[in-house]
């Protein structure tokens with residue numbers, strides 16, 4: 001069992017390499033030719049950081065430019081606080097987290113708890129992503145209990161299809177078990193050496209009880225990082241599902 005798991009992990013890393021996400025030990029810098037632009041789309045401030053903050057930190061350390069698109073500004077996320085004030089607080093927290101990671105934040109302008117998946121927003125998000133010219137995009141796994149996470153995921157999938165799959169699309173997990181469900185990763189990134197940076201970025205979101213994000217019953221990212229690490233025989237990892245080529249769907253859309 002141990003051997004096959006190890007081989008699985010090796011294959012997963014090889015998969016990333018073949019995609020150009022890295023020849024990715026994290027120790028090497030990308031050359032100028034290999035340099036990639038990366039976009040991460042999250043439903044709320046704190047989702048990109050918890051879902052793939054370690055991987056983003058590694059990509060940035062390797063020389064990639066990373067843009068984080070927050071679909072909403074988390075305006076419904078602080079109990080007893082008006083949407084306007086909560087958005088201001090959460091925007092500042094997200095900006096602080098991006099500063100730690102050295103990523104560029106973009107706030108797309110949807111409303112927390114009331115996200116829309118429609119033609120207008122497919123166009124808007126597609127344009128926001130296209131402007132960054134990414135090689136790789138991360139977003140939520142679509143089977144998630146939070147509908148804003150689903151909206152972020154479906155809008156990004158549409159953007160990927162409409163861009164003729166010009167970039168590779170990966171799904172991340174958040175609060176697995178209570179939010180992300182049915183997630184069977186095929187790609188792993190060892191985040192052991194940047195786990196502290198990820199944690200620092202997550203802890204910028206003070207209004208969201210970062211201790212609970214890391215170790216509560218419903219959301220235990222400490223355990224998730226450890227468990228994904230065990231799956232690839234390292235201390236800590238983040239796991240992803242890669243969107244496979246979908247030319248069949250693409251053909252259907254063009255009809």
Ligand SMILES: [Zn+2]
Nearest residue numbers: 043044047146
């Ligand atoms: Zn969220």
